[in-house]
Amino acid sequence: MSTENLLQSPEQPRKPRVAVVFGGRSSEHGISVVTAGAVLSAIDRSTYDVLPIGITADGRWALTADDPARMAITDRKMPEVAQLAESTEGGVVLSVEPGNREVVYTEPGSVPKALGEVDVVFPMLHGPYGEDGTLQGLLDLAGVPYVGSGVLASAVGQDKEYMKRVFISYGLPVGPYEVIRPREWDNDPAAARKKIVDFAGEHGWPLFVKPARGGSSMGITKVNDLSGLDGAIEEARRHDPKILVESLLRGREIECGVLEFEDGPRASVPAEIPPVTAHEFYDFEAKYIDSASGIVPAPLTAEETAEVQRLAVQAFDAVSCEGLVRADFFLTDDGEFVINEINTMPGFTPISMYPRMWQESGVSYPELVDRLIQAALRRSTGLR
Template sequence: MSSETPSPSSSTGPGPGGATGGKPRVAVVFGGRSSEHGVSVLTAGAVLGAIDREKYEVLPIGITADGRWALTGDDPERMAISERSLPAVAELAESDTGGVVMPLDPGSREVTVAEPGQVPKALGEVDVVFPVLHGPYGEDGTLQGLLELSGVPYVGAGVLASAVGMDKEYMKRIFTSFGLPVGPYTTIRPREWEQDPAAARKKIVDFAQEHGWPVFVKPARAGSSMGISKVAGLSGVDDAVEEARRHDPKIIVESLLRGREIECGVLEFEDGPRASVPAEIPSVDAHDFYDFEAKYIDSASGIVPAPLTPEQTARVRELSVAAFEAVSCEGLVRADFFLCEDGEFVLNEINTMPGFTPISMYPRMWREAGIEYPELVDRLLQAALRRATGLR
């Protein structure tokens, strides 16, 4: 597998023909039940605006915050931040449609819409799904399992890689088993906090005393920096745990790693995964750390390419591809690192469906490597279609 950055070029050849022998039909699925619902809608707007309509047919399907699947309009401008507020599927759903139903028969890829009191209406067959959901009930293997049962190809990681990529504890365990460098952490499982909070609190304090305050208390299975607290001492532990548990009953506690935040994208090519140009996330003056507000509301700008030595660039790209392979990922990954004061890289986490708007770090890193956003979308669709036909 190569970690070399590709030279600019268009995707190779079209995928298989559509269900009717024409253009492949892409269902862009977005929204969802997680706290990252609005971020997913932002991503969907960008993807819908970038898909080549001369090459693909598109079917936008939104999942509301309460889990209802619905047809939505195909208007990327309505899927944008407005007055510091994130968009929602409920505002986009077509009021005259019922729930969208994916096929459960692997021999059929026909999507239907079920309206109360009426015969289900066929929407036609789907050749590939582009799921742009972030967080639980979408990025964690649940949607991927549904699509596997349906026999519908999809963009991105499979069931196992999606589940591992969502659970920070097991992600780190797999990285460690492959000899990849990770920072100190400990996990508080739901029953530990619910049945003996004093013991769980002591576990956090003992960890902090060993590795130093402050520590970061995070939901173990969430993203977009939601529910994360930087805790400077014992007095802040309970509030931080409760904030994390609003997003996930399982939490992870990580030590503060002093150094620079470096990110690198991985993309699946015909000959295997390759790493992008790396980027650096600078310190954000208005924020204590790179939190949700800094990422999505205040648009903190990363530095692309990261000011690294050639040796550092080669190392972080090598580690990024190794992380992709360790978790058996497919399609795309963003790998996040700390370049510590001793000059060593520590792998913090991977994201199997990273932020994917044109201004997000993942597309920006690939743009610097010579792949513009529409081509990036096309390459991901082509990779999914290749897997569907057994071509890799």
């Protein structure tokens, strides 16, 4: 795609321009590219003008090919923005001056090219530097509407510790957990380790050790006894210096989607993630490489369905979310729903659980994408 093809013609009626931003600096870079490819395939080009912008793993904003076929998992390998970028040196600049939504393409030795205004951003980034409020803050500075939650909700939704603290303050049921902050581990790893061992003594093994600010099950280890603890901590800290330790909740894994409609948020039919026999738990490989499939709708009673839908919307409101959320629960053996976490920008390929739950709820994938864009266009760009 040349920059000339992206210029908006003054002679044609102007369609709303959607910048699909994807990739990024987090360890979830590849799945973000896959997700964006699915969204690019679904956006109605007769309604919207589309501008694909990829953020490379080192943080450069690049114009990319509008070619969803090249954005899929191939031979168990994740795609990268660098493989899609139109130039290895050219970059995209979005003004942070409120009211100026002009996108400019720059390349060394060339005159900058104005590519027209952006009306809304669809940020398909996962993890830090994109899903955690950082990109949302930039877009708020620029006065550009965007799909999904604002700065606060995105930050809380990314940090599992503070997410749980908010849930608790709103009376949502949360499982036992412990947090090891960076300073604790750096200054006294023996004391931090003892803190976890004491937690295991109270709640039992196995434990799950995970990055406090991460997603797609990256960096998570199921630890069955003390011998595996140090390796699990090291793996989690590769993704985030703050780690979260959770006890095993015995029961069924249930997910529920929340979508913002004109009259407020509504919950989808729930889904169930059955046990994955080829994996220790529902990890990254199971989700994205081996495509372990969930059951939609989940085989729940009418009362159970209504309860998990109520809790999902309550979690959406508790964190002040906007646009969309996938809420993940355990239905424990004693019949109680316990919320594990929410995801403010869940996996969004057509086979991902969030779109599948809404498909079963009567909202097709293209309609889901359109609803999110329209909700963003309606929303104020002021304080949220």
